[in-house]
Amino acid sequence: MVEPKFFEGPQKGNLAAAYAAMDANVDVITAYPITPQTTVVEELSSLVGEEEFIARNQKTQFMRMESEHSVAAGLVGASYAGARVYSATAGQGLLYMTEMIHWMVGARLPVVLSIATRGLTGGGWNIWADYGDIMGLRDSGIMIQLLGTHQEIYDSILMGFNISEHPDVMLPLFPAYGGFVLSHTSKPVKRVPWEEAQKFVIPKRDEWEHVWIDSERPMMTGALIMPQSFYAEFRIKAHEAQLKAISVIKDTMAEFEKRFGRSYGNGLVEPYKADDADVLMIGYGTIAKQAEDAVDVLREQGYKAGALRVRTYRPFPTEDILKYIKKTQIVGVMDRAIAFGNPTAGPLSTDIMAACQRYDSTRNAKILPFIGGLGGRDVTYDDQIEQFKILFDLKEKGEAPKKPYKMWGTYWTGLITGSDKVPQGEEEYFGDI
Amino acid sequence: MNNDKIFEITMHGRGGQGAITAALLLCEIAYADGYTDVLSIPKIGAERRGAPIKAFTKLSRNREIKNYAAVEDADITIIFDASLIPLPGVADAVKHGTVLVNTNQTIDVSKFPKECKIYTVPVTDIALKLNLTTAGYPIINVPLLGALTQIKYKDETGEMDLGLHLKTIEKIALKKFGSRGHLNYEAAVKASEQVKEIQ
Amino acid sequence: MVEEAKKWEIIRKSREERPKIQSWTSYWDLPPASLSFPIKGCAGHTGDWRTFKPVINQDECIKCYHCYMYCPEGTVLIDDESGIVSFDYDYCKGCGICAEMCPKKCIEMQREV
Ligand code: SF4
Ligand code: SF4
Numbered sequence: 097m098v099e100p101k102f103f104e105g106p107q108k109g110n111l112a113a114a115y116a117a118m119d120a121n122v123d124v125i126t127a128y129p130i131t132p133q134t135t136v137v138e139e140l141s142s143l144v145g146e147e148e149f150i151a152r153n154q155k156t157q158f159m160r161m162e163s164e165h166s167v168a169a170g171l172v173g174a175s176y177a178g179a180r181v182y183s184a185t186a187g188q189g190l191l192y193m194t195e196m197i198h199w200m201v202g203a204r205l206p207v208v209l210s211i212a213t214r215g216l217t218g219g220g221w222n223i224w225a226d227y228g229d230i231m232g233l234r235d236s237g238i239m240i241q242l243l244g245t246h247q248e249i250y251d252s253i254l255m256g257f258n259i260s261e262h263p264d265v266m267l268p269l270f271p272a273y274g275g276f277v278l279s280h281t282s283k284p285v286k287r288v289p290w291e292e293a294q295k296f297v298i299p300k301r302d303e304w305e306h307v308w309i310d311s312e313r314p315m316m317t318g319a320l321i322m323p324q325s326f327y328a329e330f331r332i333k334a335h336e337a338q339l340k341a342i343s344v345i346k347d348t349m350a351e352f353e354k355r356f357g358r359s360y361g362n363g364l365v366e367p368y369k370a371d372d373a374d375v376l377m378i379g380y381g382t383i384a385k386q387a388e389d390a391v392d393v394l395r396e397q398g399y400k401a402g403a404l405r406v407r408t409y410r411p412f413p414t415e416d417i418l419k420y421i422k423k424t425q426i427v428g429v430m431d432r433a434i435a436f437g438n439p440t441a442g443p444l445s446t447d448i449m450a451a452c453q454r455y456d457s458t459r460n461a462k463i464l465p466f467i468g469g470l471g472g473r474d475v476t477y478d479d480q481i482e483q484f485k486i487l488f489d490l491k492e493k494g495e496a497p498k499k500p501y502k503m504w505g506t507y508w509t510g511l512i513t514g515s516d517k518v519p520q521g522e523e524e525y526f527g528d529i
Numbered sequence: 530m531n532n533d534k535i536f537e538i539t540m541h542g543r544g545g546q547g548a549i550t551a552a553l554l555l556c557e558i559a560y561a562d563g564y565t566d567v568l569s570i571p572k573i574g575a576e577r578r579g580a581p582i583k584a585f586t587k588l589s590r591n592r593e594i595k596n597y598a599a600v601e602d603a604d605i606t607i608i609f610d611a612s613l614i615p616l617p618g619v620a621d622a623v624k625h626g627t628v629l630v631n632t633n634q635t636i637d638v639s640k641f642p643k644e645c646k647i648y649t650v651p652v653t654d655i656a657l658k659l660n661l662t663t664a665g666y667p668i669i670n671v672p673l674l675g676a677l678t679q680i681k682y683k684d685e686t687g688e689m690d691l692g693l694h695l696k697t698i699e700k701i702a703l704k705k706f707g708s709r710g711h712l713n714y715e716a717a718v719k720a721s722e723q724v725k726e727i728q
Numbered sequence: 729m730v731e732e733a734k735k736w737e738i739i740r741k742s743r744e745e746r747p748k749i750q751s752w753t754s755y756w757d758l759p760p761a762s763l764s765f766p767i768k769g770c771a772g773h774t775g776d777w778r779t780f781k782p783v784i785n786q787d788e789c790i791k792c793y794h795c796y797m798y799c800p801e802g803t804v805l806i807d808d809e810s811g812i813v814s815f816d817y818d819y820c821k822g823c824g825i826c827a828e829m830c831p832k833k834c835i836e837m838q839r840e841v
Contacts, residue, residue: 266760
């Protein structure tokens with residue numbers, strides 16, 4: 097066997113993604129570059145010709161397309177034919193793909209497409225970490241995983257095919273990680289040996305169960321569906337598949353851990369000292385990983401802080417999150433994305449508040465929304481200590497403290513306020529309404 | 530030596546001097562020399578050749594590195610050429626630890642805090658003498674890492690070096706740069722011999 | 729085998745074993761996405777829709793098969809051996825596209841009712 101060019105060592109997040117796709121033995125890669133994803137497809141274009149894979153007779157097709165829309169359309173076409181497909185994009189590229197992404201969901205095609213998330217552009221360019229791009233598609237039916245480490249990028253893409261191509265699921269999966277903060281930084285990554293990866297990844301099928309291309313058995317999909325016909329039912333089917341994916345994700349994580357000894361919580365959420373915590377900080381991505389450091393520091397000072405990282409955002413792990421909220425009742429939710437005009441301005445915090453309404457035991461939990469790190473601004477761990485202090489304040493005094501960066505009930509961590517003046521018209525979040 | 534310490538290193542360079550590559554190479558060298566977790570952070574912006582840039586490296590022997598934010602108070606500051614010192618955010622950002630400067634002259638140490646250890650090394654000279662250049666520019670990042678193997682860091686727990694080895698630099702340089710690796714290694718060795726402690 | 733896969737085994741197998749008419753009845757037996765299978769007469773006895781029927785003048789026909797290509801219903805038939813064109817009047821819906829497209833204008837739409 098040919099010695100691999102890279103097997104273990106410090107590696108960029110983007111390259112970890114590229115290697116994972118190759119180790120999953122994908123059939124078709126369609127590609128169009130966009131910062132900060134570019135090095136994923138750049139690396140793939142050379143990996144498909146890398147001796148290591150040629151020696152193994154791996155026949156991955158790499159196709160350069162003329163736009164992201166075509167990239168997604170290419171994935172749809174190849175997937176219809178039963179191919180295992182992969183691509184990567186970011187920010188505006190993801191937006192341009194959107195039409196075809198809805199097609200993937202509606203046609204139930206198992207695409208794995210990784211996203212190096214970045215700030216969206218309008219009236220000013222931004223290419224740095226911000227989950228606004230992927231959050232914009234949170235209700236499109238795709239599965240979304242928000243990753244926190246370089247190793248996790250590799251592992252999640254490898255696991256991704258087992259989830260996405262599972263016959264009970266058959267939905268596209270988008271593993272997303274912060275642009276630059278993970279894509280361009282390097283940290284130790286270990287590949288799974290190729291042969292073992294082949295044993296782990298779900299066996300390829302000649303064709304999917306519900307769609308195929310065979311002139312002997314012609315079939316048609318994508319036709320007009322009248323209102324009185326089954327359009328509504330097909331939409332609900334996709335929702336059902338999302339819910340079924342919850343157990344598939346857990347099983348895949350357990351199987352991965354059994355084989356390779358690495359795990360990320362149960363695949364849905366990753367708790368950190370959350371079981372006995374007095375206050376809990378929920379977040380995603382690297383910021384949530386960093387919150388674990390803040391928890392350690394606070395625990396040393398005698399504060400019982402805990403953290404919970406939401407790893408799978410769609411399907412939404414309602415039960416797994418509520419389990420911890422039930423225990424702590426005082427919860428902060430940190431978003432690195434802004435959902436303009438929604439009740440808390442944070443996508444995750446709104447989801448969590450809504451989920452809390454499901455049970456009596458969580459209905460009265462106090463949830464404080466935080467937003468920070470937009471457009472790649474560093475969230476330092478001093479910032480995070482302060483977030484926890486706010487939660488402890490709420491616990492001790494019964495009310496959320498005023499801060500110059502608290503507006504409309506949301507704490508805008510890292511906001512440049514210029515002075516310590518409390519903004520005018522600040523309304524208390526926990527009113528008597 | 531304090532094994533739980535996470536070393537935070539800031540590199541100040543100019544676009545084209547290889548600071549970002551140096552941060553990545555340092556990670557690979559440290560990982561091969563027994564650090565269990567390493568992180569390199571290039572601060573990507575609208576860089577052009579010559580513009581001042583920063584890259585960061587964090588090295589840890591025992592703990593997982595979870596902090597992805599830029600380094601603010603570096604333990605070790607590497608300055609790729611002395612003309613960067615007066616720029617905002619370079620010398621004035623040094624609050625403690627060790628400083629390594631590429632220069633063949635003496636530098637004004639009063640710009641740095643008193644308790645800092647300061648080293649200089651003339652890596653541009655070394656690179657030019659060995660004809661280690663790319664497109665006419667001297668390659669100074671690997672030689673600077675060679676110098677880094679010799680410097681000491683001091684804190685409350687005592688004095689320590691980073692535990693990096695020239696042999697590892699050779700191994701990584703050969704893997705990364707092929708035949709050019711030898712020349713890089715040779716420069717690194719020369720730099721490690723010529724590094725001077727001036728404060 | 730997993731639930732979903734089992735359900736669609738039969739229709740996947742072969743042309744012959746497919747249900748003759750698409751027979752999804754409720755949410756519970758639907759496939760994951762909208763599909764249909766080309767089955768003769770799946771929209772019913774479309775010959776009943778006709779008020780004019782295509783009639784071919786075989787003497788002028790040059791067997792270019794434009795009619796065959798353009799017929800939306802696949803009801804222009806070509807004899808395997810002789811190559812002669814005829815129509816399947818059970819399903820020809822009388823739209824007249826074949827007559828319109830014929831370069832020799834040798835298909836005439838004759839009034840039926
Ligand atoms: S009339 Fe219309 S349906 Fe009938 S054969 Fe001609 S084209 Fe086909
Ligand atoms: S289009 Fe006219 S000429 Fe051509 S095959 Fe049909 S009937 Fe004959």
